[in-house]
Amino acid sequence: MERRKKRAANLALNLFMALFSAIALFPLCWVFLTAFQPTGQGVSFVLPDILAKGFTLENFTRVSELIPLWQNFWNSVVVSVVGTVLTLFFCALAGYAFAKFRFPGRDPLFLLLLFTMVIPQEVCIVPLFVVMRKLGWIDSMLSLIIPRAATAVGIFYMRQYISQYPTEIIEQARIDGCREFGIFCRIVVPGITPALASWGAISLIARWNDFMLPMIFLRNPQKQTLMVAISQLPVSDGLSTPWPVVMAGIAIATVPLLAAFVILQKYDIADLMAGSTKG
């Protein structure tokens, strides 16, 4: 009796979990079901209809005719990768300073840093745009990379992680005559690879998917990132795009990251990401 009850409960748990996985997966599956549909006679949503309609790769070519797809793709790659590497470096550096040094003004400075997290950047979007224009960074990827080369959240994460790193090793290196920067590069960085990997994954996802700032700073279609270009596919003043073509665009924009994630899953990226927020 007791056992049967437990079994029923387990079944319920598993079904419940399956339901949530289905919900997570469904919209994404739908992208692929639609992206390969021919556009000629409208869109269908019933599975047999979709299968009966056949399969075409034409939508993907259409997308590349509508927007400078590969240029946009490349822009996204540069912004995400360069941005992530820079942010890792500067956040780790500052995190290290906050975690392992004692210097006048440290605590107020750290409090200020925490405080800046609260203020949404969107609030001063107009002056920010003008600053970018003055720097000549409109339509330049620098406008996305530089301002976020060191972020408050990133420094906060790094500080949390580095403060758990044994101080003795750093002291030993110092006594051995290592320079401070050398200590950071040769001792600290190798010691915090899990934190770098996890924060790297988080930054990469955030940058690849970034929307509002690229939309405002990158105006020339050639200079846009993929997400912004894709979001303008459905309608602009001069054209309207069939859904399967939009879906093909979405597939191109989302698959690289999804695939990378699923492949890297054996290294437990998810756990790493989660781990970075501990403490």
Add this chain to the structure above:
Amino acid sequence: MKRTLALGLACVLGLSLLLTGCTQDNPPANTTPAAPSGAPSQTGGTDYPAGKMTFWTYGMPEYMRRYFDGYAKREGSGAQSVEVEMVNYSGEAEVRQQVMMSLTAGSTADLPTAISTFPVSMQVLAENGLLKDITDQVTPYLDQFIDGAFDQATYNGRIYGIPYALQPKMLFYNNDIFEEYEIDPGRMSTMDGYIEVGRELLEKSGGAVKLSYVDPGSYTWRYWFRRGLMPQAGAKIWSDDGKSVVLDTDPGARLAFDTFAELFEGGMLYNAATFQPAQYEAAREGKIATFYIESFWDSYLRSNLADMSGSWRSMPAPVFEQVGTAGAQAIGMYCVVNKEDDPYTDLFVDMMLDFNLNTEARNSWSDEMLAEGLPTEHPITKDLLADPYWSQPSDYYGGESYKQMVTLSYENQSDNLPVTENDAEADTIISSELEKYVAGSQDMDATIANIGRLLRQNLGLS
């Protein structure tokens, strides 16, 4: 830096001298019998400096670029070494944002030679000296354009823009439906007739066929009202001095809103976002019988419902019998940016005049566009309109001449609503209330009352 500036200035000066002096002894390269006075054309020998002439525009600029490229390559244009660059933005507002931001940052150097814009932005830009006054350059050609072509490009008596399109309000209808239900499309020449046809269609099809469409978002205000029912009912948003709101008391506005309410509440409008798949789908399945919309709809029909070739027809938009004019036209125009050191300013004006006046080049360009299913623009000059090319039959419209219908629609236009500095914000307010009406959360009386109240409150008017 100083030297380039001086050089540029010298070039501009020299060119403008040549331009005024040489048009006569060097006949335009493409003069045709239909346009004897032709567009001014640059003479050989005095070439424009090599470089890039940039435009900021929106929509599908590629089709205009082809024309400009062709012009630059033409012998005698003097622009062989000029590269034409068109930067495409998502809409008129974004072009204005770009201009605004360049100015704010003090970097006028990155402004383009010309921008595509609407009257509301043109006025603000002109007011602040950012657009070049081209009255003197354009005036000699004014009488070759159709009447009122430059009305919306004029501010305080000076001309700041050259139109390339004046898209009239038209009615596109699915002829198959009208044949099936044996209804004479000619009955739709008046608003009353249009509404009657809508009722009849609903009745005969058991509710399946709707007369037209309604957009749940901002297009309803833009297409049904601002350039549609409002001007053709003689409605007003503002008093004549622009200082007070009259929309909620104006009888013309009442007529416009009531007419729309009759269509909408009578269940005659298919609710789906304009330019989106669901609307095309409904049109394809015969659920939408007509589109009351500007002539640009032609290119949307051709590219999104290519499989319905032969089904659609067009005619001038229905009119209120008591007023007698159809909706107002949507202007497409370019304004020249007021930059002293831009060597291409005159080249640009010549190019635009050529686009409007050069029959031969315009016709072959149009053929090229149609062959690829791309948009074209209907001419706005008398000689071109008289050219037989512009009354040829159109395959897509089952042999009926769409071109002729556009020309016909030109003749019966209402004036656009006058534009004030408050109109950009007014559009947001009015559209928002109208959206709530379409969404069914308030009736028409409440909508009109709310619009009046909010306009007064937010704009600080009486």
Add this chain to the structure above:
Amino acid sequence: MKQNHAPPAAPRKWRRKKLIYPYLFIAPFYLLFLVFQLYPMIWSLVLSFYKWNGISPQTFVGLKNYQRVLTDQMFWESMTNTLWYLAANLIFILPLSVLLGQLLCTKAVRARKLHKTIQILPYITSTAAAGLIFSMLFDANIGVVNGMLGALGIDALPWLTSVELSKIPVMILSIWRNTPWYMLIVMSAILGVDANLHEAAVMDGANALQRMVRITLPSIRSVLLFSLINLTIDSARIFTEPYILTKGGPGASSLSVVQYLYTTAFDSFQLGYASTIGYMLTLVLLVVSIGYFISLRRQSEE
């Protein structure tokens, strides 16, 4: 947690020379902060007392913009909507992430790693792309959601085009996309809970629910509070979801504050007034955050 500070036992001279390094290391952040945050913020504050269309000269209007924002119906509607989005996120995302996080740590659930991989995917999909997908799923005429409802015999609903329903797809999108991230954080915290406590509780005969309430939740309290703060700040800035799905309509029924700010600045060109709206949002966020910080401090004092 270990000792945070370097031991002070070092020669004086060496220490002074060393003192410059930490400042060098943290300088990039503060430099960027000055240029890209503080300076624009001050400028924005000044701007909020002006009327300016970006082209004509600026005119000083004193407190007029602030007076206007207090009576601006559309602003308050957007503020209410934003609070709705915030509430929906807090009410659904936090409990869901605790629930799913716990299930991912429960041995009775099969294929946990697979589930984890699948359920994290929404977070990796961009909001903009997901927004486009959802706008098609929720289309009133030919969307899948209405198709499914139709199969169940329910009439098609105007999800994106009615004042009553338009916030729902925005909320669903936000929950769908953001839950996985918090689920991961919570899961990792749950894994860190001392297993002995659970065993003791099982011995005492506590059931799963009781163990959850009495042991797990208190142990992961700090993580939950972190999530709460993070989620609050993020939700208050919601923009992409309504921008892509509904454009804020119909009317202003799904408009968010940041979106209203964007429209005011970039569509109707009232740059001064847009700055005022921005400062109103900042004000609200400040109040909320100070509240959180106080409770955080009180908690850490306990």
